[in-house]
Amino acid sequence: MRGRFLPEGRALHTPENTAACGSLFSLRQAMEQETVLEGRALSCSPEHDLLVSVGPFIGRIPREETALGVAEGTTKEIAILSRVGKPICFTVVSISGAGDDAPALSLSRRRAQALAQEALLDALRPGMVIPCTVTHLEPFGAFVDIGCGLVSMIGIDRISVSRIPHPACRFSVGQEICAAVAGVDREQGRVRLTHRELLGTWEENAALLAPGMTVAGWVRGVKDYGAFIELFPNLSGLAEPSPDLRPGDRVSVFIKSILPQRMKIKLLVIDRLPPEPGPTPLRYHITQGTLSHWRYAPEDCQKPGAETFFT
Secondary structure (H helix, E strand, O other), X not given: OOOOOOOOOOOOOOHHHHHHOOOHHHHHHHHHHOOOEEXXXXXXXXXXXXXXXXXXXXXXXXXXXXXOOOOOOOOOOHHHHOOOOOEEEEEEEEEEOOOOOOOEEEEEHHHHHXXXXXXXXXXXXXOEEEEEEEEEEEOOEEEEEEEOOEEEEEEHHHOOOOOOOOHHHOOOOOOEEEEEEEEEEOOOOEEEEEOHHHHOOHHHHHOOOXXXXXXXXXXXXXXXXXXXXXXXXXXXXXXXXXXXXOOOOEXXXXXXXXXXXXXXXXXXXXXXXXXXXOOOOXXXXXXXXXXXXXXXXXXXXXXXXXXXXXX
């Protein structure tokens, strides 16, 4: 099921997709079987039809077939315009002029999305880990493609344990990530996602460090009693107060001590570092399977921490 309905762009250069788009015979088979294929949107007409490369051929997606909701007016026109130059999924609706060198291919992204929506809502269960692609970022969360351009959102509080001012601190548009299904609303046709559970528990992250190490981190909060330094997306420590630190600063820190029972890491700021051009690459502790329960804090720690039950 996931092989047919991956986020757009992940199947474009696969041997299966290349073979299916390579000849009129294979395209006709794909049409008969309603196989979801991928091409690249080349241009958008004044009428908002999309021209799409389909192997050696060119196909057309009429405006009302460019996405679910376009014909009903619930999907904005920018959703069509923004596909130009990007991979796009579709089913083949018709092939005419098959004897010519340039047959007319009529395609439908709306149908591909309808098939994906039906399959995903039927197959996905809470706790399942799925591949996603970041499509755009807002202050309140990250929107991701979960299959054939169908979009779900990861709220900013579900991106990581370490608090961030904006999802751009963690993701970039076009980035391929993993997420866990938090819930499925079949009536609304929506899938709710979470992300922080895949980035490791406190113990899993702290195991990568040791007292005496000096590492880089990000200042995420400044208080009178010290500065909170993000060492990993799911792990922060507390540094001694410094009047020069501001949220968003990148710094090097010396690890003074690690206290699992209190879930604390004591730090000393060494130096301010130049900012990086983009988000730090993510280190996933879980990339597949199904979660039933996730607890951030160590078992012998009495301090409350993030906890998720997937039901």
